[in-house]
Amino acid sequence: xxxxxxxxxxxxxxxxxxxxxxxxxxxxxxxxxxxxxxxxxxxxxxxxxxxxxxxxxxxxxxxxxxxxxxxxxxxxxxxxxxxxxxxxxxxxxxxxxxxxxxxxxxxxxxxxxxxxxxxxxxxxxxxxxxxxxxxxxxxxxxxxxxxxxxxxxxxxxxxxxxxxxxxxxxxxxxxxxxxxxxxxxxxxxxxxxxxxxxxxxxxxxxxxxxxxxxxxxxxxxxxxxxxxxxxxxxxxxxxxxxxxxxxxxxxxxxxxxxxxxxxxxxxxxxxxxxxxxxxxxxxxxxxxxxxxxxxx
Numbered sequence: 001x002x003x004x005x006x007x008x009x010x011x012x013x014x015x016x017x018x019x020x021x022x023x024x025x026x027x028x029x030x031x032x033x034x035x036x037x038x039x040x041x042x043x044x045x046x047x048x049x050x051x052x053x054x055x056x057x058x059x060x061x062x063x064x065x066x067x068x069x070x071x072x073x074x075x076x077x078x079x080x081x082x083x084x085x086x087x088x089x090x091x092x093x094x095x096x097x098x099x100x101x102x103x104x105x106x107x108x109x110x111x112x113x114x115x116x117x118x119x120x121x122x123x124x125x126x127x128x129x130x131x132x133x134x135x136x137x138x139x140x141x142x143x144x145x146x147x148x149x150x151x152x153x154x155x156x157x158x159x160x161x162x163x164x165x166x167x168x169x170x171x172x173x174x175x176x177x178x179x180x181x182x183x184x185x186x187x188x189x190x191x192x193x194x195x196x197x198x199x200x201x202x203x204x205x206x207x208x209x210x211x212x213x214x215x216x217x218x219x220x221x222x223x224x225x226x227x228x229x230x231x232x233x234x235x236x237x238x239x240x241x242x243x244x245x246x247x248x249x250x251x252x253x254x255x256x257x258x259x260x261x262x263x264x265x266x267x268x269x270x271x272x273x274x275x276x277x278x279x280x281x282x283x284x285x286x287x288x289x290x291x292x293x294x295x296x
Contacts, residue, residue, distance in 0.1 A: 031084030031224070037180025037188050040151040045160070049073055049153045053161050056092075056128070058100050064161045065092055065126050066154050073153045083222065089125035089150035094280075095217035095247035095288060099129045102277045102290040103215075103245060107136065112243075114138040117212040118191055119173075120236055122182070122229070123219040127155045129245075130215060131162045134173040138213075141173045142189065148179035182228040186235045196234040210238035217247040220262040221255050230265065233293075244293035245277070249286050259289045271296060 052067045070076050070090050081088035106112035114136035121130035124143040134141050143155050159175055178188050186192035191209050214237055220226060233244060251258035266272050273296045280288040 034084070034146075034181030034184065035148070035179070037178065037184045038148055039188055040148050040156070040177040040179055042156055042160075042175070042177070044152050045156045046073075046149075046153040051153065051157050053157075056097070058097060059104070061100070061104060061132075063100070063128055063131060064158065065128065066158050066161065068153050073149050074147070087123070087146040088218070089123070089145045089147055090154055092126050092128075093218040095249070095290075096126060096128050098278065098280055098288055098290055099215060099217045099245060099247035100132050102247065103129060103132055106245075106277065106292075112213075114213065118142075118210070118238075119213045119215065120144065120189070120191070120211040122214060122216040122232070124155055125150060127158050129217060130175075131159055133213065133215070134159070134163055134175065138173045140176075140191075142176045142178060142191075142211075144178045144180070144185055144189070146179065146181065151177045151179055182225060182232045186232055189236060192232070192236045194235075196231055210242060211236045212238050212242055214242070214244040216244070218249075220246070220248050220259060221252040221257040223256045223261070226257065226262055226265060230262075237295075240295045242295070245290060246293060247288070247290045249288050251286065253286065259291060263291065266293065 049068055049072050053064050054067065055062050056065050068090060070079060070086070073090060074086055076082060076086055079086075080091060103112065107114075114133045116137070116139045117133075119130060119133040119138045119141045121127060121133075121141070122144050124130055124145050127143050130141045130143050143151065143159070145151050145155060156177060163172070163175075176190070178185055180188065186194070191211050193210070214233060219229060237244060246259065246262075248259045248262075250260055263274050266274060272293050275292045277290045277292050282288075
């Protein structure tokens with residue numbers, strides 16, 4: 001595990017070109033049009049899909065996670081994802097657990113507080129990081145996923161299962177759920193702007209309603225989606241005090257994305273700083289990381 005390491009653009013002669021700005025030359029196939037963006041109400045939780053729940057222990061913190069069938073929910077064979085149709089929200093990815101552990105560490109070290117904050121979890125799936133923010137007294141927690149079916153069949157039941165047992169009545173967060181593509185979802189999110197903030201302006205007009213904390217795990221695997229993701233972050237993130245916690249693999253073999261490739265894009269623009277919070281090497285060749293992003 002490594003902590004508090006500042007990110008620098010890779011310039012070593014040993015670096016591969018794919019770690020630079022290869023997203024500009026992505027060869028990923030053209031995807032179908034995204035589904036329309038919608039708000040999914042808590043009352044729309046699916047009653048027709050079998051949902052079972054089991055505990056997940058995270059170094060002494062126990063959260064509940066659901067299990068549903070991809071075939072039953074989406075009519076697809078059990079698969080990690082189908083680009084442009086299903087983006088893997090029914091699977092509990094390792095980065096989601098890494099992110100919760102990192103958030104706990106940041107709170108314990110006095111580097112983060114959710115109390116009274118507006119929180120957005122992008123690519124939520126199971127929603128465990130957002131659920132953790134609820135349990136830490138966030139004022140609002142909004143969950144976004146590509147698929148409305150994931151929210152109805154998994155995210156909302158997970159939120160209900162965890163908060164019904166653990167949340168204190170006097171500190172219950174406002175929770176809302178939004179489905180759609182990162183290029184369009186800002187039109188529905190309550191605390192997003194219509195366009196990216198002018199980062200060269202000293203004006204903070206309209207910043208009071210932006211999100212204080214943005215959480216995302218395993219969202220940067222697709223190079224073709226990274227520009228929309230980064231654009232959405234800038235439309236949602238409070239300036240100058242907002243933060244993003246990003247969990248993912250250092251490199252996603254076979255698809256080209258990864259934390260370092262995404263951070264290279266951020267450094268090229270030069271408006272955000274990135275700090276490594278934790279690094280997880282579990283014996284495999286693919287290292288997982290959690291990064292904290294903030295405005296310079």
